[in-house]
Amino acid sequence: MTRQEFREWTTKNLVILDGATGSNLQKRGMPSGVCPEAWITEHREVMRKLQQEYVDAGTNILYAPTFTANRIKLREYGLEDRMAELIHSLVSISREASAGRALIAGDLTMTGEQLSPVGTLDFEELVDVYKEQIVLLDQAGVDLLVVETMMSLQETRAALIAAREVCSLPVMATMTFNTDGRTFYGTDPATSVVVLQSLGADAVGVNCSSGPDTMLNFVREMKKYAKVPLIAKPNAGLPGINEAGETVYDMDADTYVTHMHALIEAGATILGGCCGTTPEFIRKLSESLPDRRISFQPAEPVRLLASERKVLAFGLNERFHIVGERINPTGKKKFQEKLRNADYSMVRSFAEDQTECGASVLDINVGMNGIDEKETMLKVMDEVMAVTPLPLCLDTSHIDVMEAALRRYPGRALINSISLETEKFEKLLPIAGKYGAMFILLPLSDEGLPKSLDEKKEIIQKILDRALTLGFCREDIVVDGLVTTVGANQKAALETLETIRYCKEELGLATIVGLSNISFGLPERSFINAAFLTMAIQQGLTMAIANPSQDLLVNSAMASDLLMNKPEADLAYIHRMNARKADEAPTPITGPAKSAEEKSEQPKV
Amino acid sequence: MTRQEFREWTTKNLVILDGATGSNLQKRGMPSGVCPEAWITEHREVMRKLQQEYVDAGTNILYAPTFTANRIKLREYGLEDRMAELIHSLVSISREASAGRALIAGDLTMTGEQLSPVGTLDFEELVDVYKEQIVLLDQAGVDLLVVETMMSLQETRAALIAAREVCSLPVMATMTFNTDGRTFYGTDPATSVVVLQSLGADAVGVNCSSGPDTMLNFVREMKKYAKVPLIAKPNAGLPGINEAGETVYDMDADTYVTHMHALIEAGATILGGCCGTTPEFIRKLSESLPDRRISFQPAEPVRLLASERKVLAFGLNERFHIVGERINPTGKKKFQEKLRNADYSMVRSFAEDQTECGASVLDINVGMNGIDEKETMLKVMDEVMAVTPLPLCLDTSHIDVMEAALRRYPGRALINSISLETEKFEKLLPIAGKYGAMFILLPLSDEGLPKSLDEKKEIIQKILDRALTLGFCREDIVVDGLVTTVGANQKAALETLETIRYCKEELGLATIVGLSNISFGLPERSFINAAFLTMAIQQGLTMAIANPSQDLLVNSAMASDLLMNKPEADLAYIHRMNARKADEAPTPITGPAKSAEEKSEQPKV
Ligand SMILES: [Zn+2]
Ligand SMILES: [Zn+2]
Ligand SMILES: [Zn+2]
Known part of the structure; x- marks a missing residue:
């Protein structure tokens, strides 16, 4: 997909993303502490089924399970040499699940290492890490990229710069904010949309962070300055621990859908779910939106x-x-x-x-x-x-x-x-x-x-x-x-x-x-x-x-x-x-x- | 003559005034120390002849010899009760001399008493003194008024206000400046023209003061702001004493005429002579100006x-x-x-x-x-x-x-x-x-x-x-x-x-x-x-x-x-x-x- 095609599509239509991957895989047997990419390639059926359910539920863009398939993360498991193979395999699962019914987004996130001067990772090293991952995703045939769950604006910038320098794919970028409306590094939603869209992100937004209710203000702040479509991919409310010791989220699918409509009202047009959401959430969201046509309104020039x-x-x-x-x-x-x-x-x-x-x-x-x-x-x-x-x-x-x-x-x-x-x-x-x-x-x-x-x-x-x-x-x-x-x-x-x-x-x-x-x-x-x-x-x-x-x-x-x-x-x-x-x-x-x-x-x- | 007629005439023509009265009367027998008004009425023929010579020489406006015929001056000679009679008699001399060939200006000057706060004369008293003189001049049939040899701007204002309040005659006003370009009370030529023309003077200028050469700068200064015609009536150069102990002036008629042309160049259009000038000066001036037509240019509005x-x-x-x-x-x-x-x-x-x-x-x-x-x-x-x-x-x-x-x-x-x-x-x-x-x-x-x-x-x-x-x-x-x-x-x-x-x-x-x-x-x-x-x-x-x-x-x-x-x-x-x-x-x-x-x-x- 070209950036221009992405723009045409996303400025004229509501777009449905998928829901959670991690929390659903855990429910379906993925133990904690394993390398998710490795586990998935060893349990392709589980992943393929989950993603099929999303596509069946109405997902337009599936996130390939390549989230932490970067050199730094894989190195923690001694798997950095298998990166190319893993990425190809992971993307192929999504392609099978989609069977042409949804686009595939190559998924990237933070590496877990902090940039200097706070940490020791050099900015250009990080750009190179992302370039490596993006080149492999592009080769594996993804339709676009998504940089998600980002708590650092600068690391998001590194991914965007990397993408722009090695491919021509559309890039979506979503940040994760604490309940005080700032990322771990202090960036607020307005700042993130201003910086990322000017650096060429094709859609910007929020994922994870909180439930769709709390996310409303973040999206509103972004909308003031957004020239690109806004993404809202919230959790199913707030996390807690059930009697079995499992992490559970407190919002049901119907409540989630109600809040998602408020997010649409606030300007979000690319919609999905993060931790705690299931194919049911996406199905109910999809069914609640029979008419997907929109007329995108960029922010007043300022x-x-x-x-x-x-x-x-x-x-x-x-x-x-x-x-x-x-x-x-x-x-x-x-x-x-x-x-x-x-x-x-x-x-x-x-x-x-x-x-x-x-x-x-x-x-x-x-x-x-x-x-x-x-x-x-x-x-x-x-x-x-x-x-x-x-x-x-x-x-x-x-x-x-x-x-x-x-x-x-x-x-x-x-x-x-x-x-x-x-x-x-x-x-x-x-x-x-x-x-x-x-x-x-x-x-x-x-x-x-x-x-x-x-x-x-x-x-x-x-x-x-x-x-x-x-x-x-x-x-x-x-x-x-x-x-x-x-x-x-x-x-x-x-x-x-x-x-x-x-x-x-x-x-x-x-x-x-x-x-x-x-x-x-x-x-x-x-x-x-x-x-x-x-x-x-x-x-x-x-x-x-x-x-x-x-x-x-x-x-x-x-x-x-x-x-x-x-x-x-x-x-x-x-x-x-x-x-x-x-x-x-x-x-x-x-x-x-x-x-x-x-x-x-x-x-x- | 109406003010409008005066304006029409003086803005389209050069006007020739007369020359000296006092210095010529002294030469013709008037002793010093006498009341000039009384002496003249007792020697009508001397005055009539002098003024006839001026009219013959080309004078357009004769100054009636009523210069100090005001209550305060006449009181010095105990003649204040004869003021009306004197003024009528003096004006009639000029009328005879003119025989319809020149206009007659009723002549006023300073009273010799200083206004408060410098002196004791109240401003309104002075206005009344002038009103009395002007009413008599008007009754005696003068065509216009001239307030001349004024060393005080405020006394000139008193005469102008008096004139405006008791008659509708045109009023010319001329100040006398020291060689430093200021009157005895410190007024400069520019100030005098600004103040007097705004108070309704129909022509403003300089008389006595100096020779026509020194007068040039005074006229130039006035011209900058003059909206009315400018008068130049200088002495015949600088005074001195001859072997016989008489006051004589150092400029001859030809030199005077040359300088008068410079004054015309500088903007003066109403021209005459003061102390030391004779009918010869006026004749030579008149002969040097065969074409009297002018196009009066008032100062730029400011x-x-x-x-x-x-x-x-x-x-x-x-x-x-x-x-x-x-x-x-x-x-x-x-x-x-x-x-x-x-x-x-x-x-x-x-x-x-x-x-x-x-x-x-x-x-x-x-x-x-x-x-x-x-x-x-x-x-x-x-x-x-x-x-x-x-x-x-x-x-x-x-x-x-x-x-x-x-x-x-x-x-x-x-x-x-x-x-x-x-x-x-x-x-x-x-x-x-x-x-x-x-x-x-x-x-x-x-x-x-x-x-x-x-x-x-x-x-x-x-x-x-x-x-x-x-x-x-x-x-x-x-x-x-x-x-x-x-x-x-x-x-x-x-x-x-x-x-x-x-x-x-x-x-x-x-x-x-x-x-x-x-x-x-x-x-x-x-x-x-x-x-x-x-x-x-x-x-x-x-x-x-x-x-x-x-x-x-x-x-x-x-x-x-x-x-x-x-x-x-x-x-x-x-x-x-x-x-x-x-x-x-x-x-x-x-x-x-x-x-x-x-x-x-x-x-x-
Ligand atoms: Zn999440
Ligand atoms: Zn001060
Ligand atoms: Zn004089």
Whole structure:
């Protein structure tokens, strides 16, 4: 099945998955402690019968029993050398059970080993483990892939990247959340759908986790941002232990079906069961849905960034956001020295400070001499992610560093930046597409700064056109208003303001500016920066790269949002000002947290 | 002659006045120390012959020799009871000399007594003195009036007001400037033309003062703002004493004529001579101008306010202005007490502080209980004018107080304010017209605040239409954007910003806002006020009523002007910031000069 066929089918029809495998096999004789893949191949009839019952009950997609058929898991049983044989055998059982009546999904899950920096497994090793499994599944003839029961967003990303790099099969991905609505690693449903769909998952959802009742909120959260069909594959309620010492689930098939209808109402269209469900559950679900036709409604277009733990959604008329600029060694000798010595204490304190001061995104730039930029970038990202839930803006002029960072970043990043400069334009746009990142469109070309406002608009249009052709949408792009120095060009501010208006009103694009250039060479720059930011917000600016510990700047931005009557801006202003009053010492206006080094920064382009 | 006929004539033709009277009469036998009016009536033939020579030389307007024929001057010679007889006799000499070939101007000048507060003469007494002289001149049949050799703008205003209240004759007014370009009382040429033409002078200019060479700059300065024809009536160069001990002037007739052509080039169209000039000068001037046709070009429309010493000219795209709001007792207990005790020390310090802090205009409001508001207003105006050259914005809700203040104010004031409230609309508009003031159009009606933006626009349009009908031009009006509280109406800022845009872009009107209402009830109001001001400036705001010692507010405004690329705004910003750095103590941002009392002000409408 092609991805396009999968999309056509799943956006026009409700799809019924199967129910539990493990809990049913245990009831039918599989002892605990064995390798399931080995046991199944030794008891093909049991498995074939269970899956036949599912197909008879109405299942449209059977999950092949290849769940833990990966090198790391099989190694626990000393079976890694039999992986190819096992996978072929397991898939053939499902094919026999289906007899052409259902599609077969190659099933993958977590390996049980933790990724670094928490564990020792390297991200690329994990990608390779999944590639190996996926290649074998593809060879065995599965119609699509499902990555399920995932408690780690990053491991899910590894599987998705692996799939995209070795096959062209559709991929469904389902996460498992605790009752607090977060995975074991802290990812919430909204974040998972944002990150996985932008990385190319063809359907995203939830499995296992809980009963269908508790799952309702997870699906609702996902639906807000879902551009792909949503999967709901819940357990049969909550687990308990019966008199015989067996695990049992507390929900019967009829109750399950009732709750599944609520999940459909909430937006789930690919439906099945997990632990505790049986062919009866699937049959009753199937019978309750005589009409499978749907008209899939993707979420309203909205700009979405995400860390591993948090989504940042923003529109064109919402509150202004600051991208914290401080993690950047330019002009900061002390910071440079620390980076050179692999001392990340300043990285962490910059990240913490900026988070506390209200930044919405953190820019990460480690461009300097005397370090391995790629290695430092990955290291700094890990350090930052350990102390802040904010999404990152990856800022490097080296394409290999950008690709490494995007590949590793367990969220949806903002690329800083893509211009019309040949190298960036040709190479970075496809890379941004592959990893599903948003990007800052910087209106520069091989000739440097645009000579006029018209040329600036032309460059923006060219990059936009190309991006749309490559499958990006307007919500994936944030245009840099390209602030130059008013001391050098008296119309600098007016031209940037017009660029912001043009992008927002005529192109429907979000905008960003770097503030500090505007006032370069003038005295008391903070007042100019604050006034410029206020004007830019009035003109429709979406975000700025700035130092969020500049009190005047942030207060001005928040006052501007309030005056523009943006949602919740009044409460945010009052909240900030009350917190500010509560602070022991009043902070001088010119930016206390900015070191002398930072003040001396040169204008950047 | 009607004012309309005068206008038609003087805007289509060069007009030749006469030359000197006094210096020629002295040469022809008038001794010094005598009353000129009495001597002339006793030597009618001498005067008649001199004036015949002028008419023969080409004079179009003869000045009747009634120069000091006013009650105060004549009283010095004990001749005040003969005033009527003298004036009739003097005018009849000119009529005989003219024999219908030239118009006769009734001539007035200063009385020699100084007005209070410098001298003891009350302004209304002086108006009455002039009224008496003008009524007699009118009865004697003069064709127009000329108020000349005026060293006091306020005394010239008294003569103009007198003329307007007792006759309908055209009035020409000429001031005399020292070589530094200021009158004895400190008025410059630009200020005099702005104030006198707005008060209804039909032609304005310079006489005596100096030779025609030095006069060139005075005329040029006037031409910048002149909407009426300009008069140049210079001396024959500089005075000296000859061997015989007589006063002689150093310029001959040919040189004089050459310089007079430069004055014509500079914009003077009503031309004559003062001390030292003779009928020969006028003849040579007349012969040098065979073609008298002109096409009068009034100055480009521009908004003009003036004190007695300074013009404030502003367009719609120039630097932002602050109207200092501090001279207002509302909410200030201590200030109220001082005013009640006629202690004006705080008035003076508020005026000085606001001038130093960069206000362009000072608002004067003395509305409070327990005082005679009219008397206090006039007193406060005197005190303020003694310490600052800034023009005033007269702020009272009582029509009688407003009229008294306008009548006395020796500049061109800004009225705060005229609304559609019946009483104000009906009575204040004509009063504003009579005294030639600019006014703030406040979009309120008898029903109070407009209920919607549309209603606000309708009210603005109604007042504008009426004002245009009454002879105002768009440059006479500044619309109050009517700032309400964003805490009460979340769209308050957006609605005011739209009002500013509408007035500027669609109606061509200047705008003003009172800033403090916007943030009423919110914490840390200064940031909201500053951001709102920045947005308003971006939208085209012309001026704001504010406290100019609020550092953040003024810095934001100046930064905004700089960003908007307004003329000279960069230099102004750099200048202010360098001055600020030079100050010993940095001032906290939330407004050090604002007392606790001022902070507690209620929102005003
Ligand atoms: Zn399960
Ligand atoms: Zn003279
Ligand atoms: Zn001051």
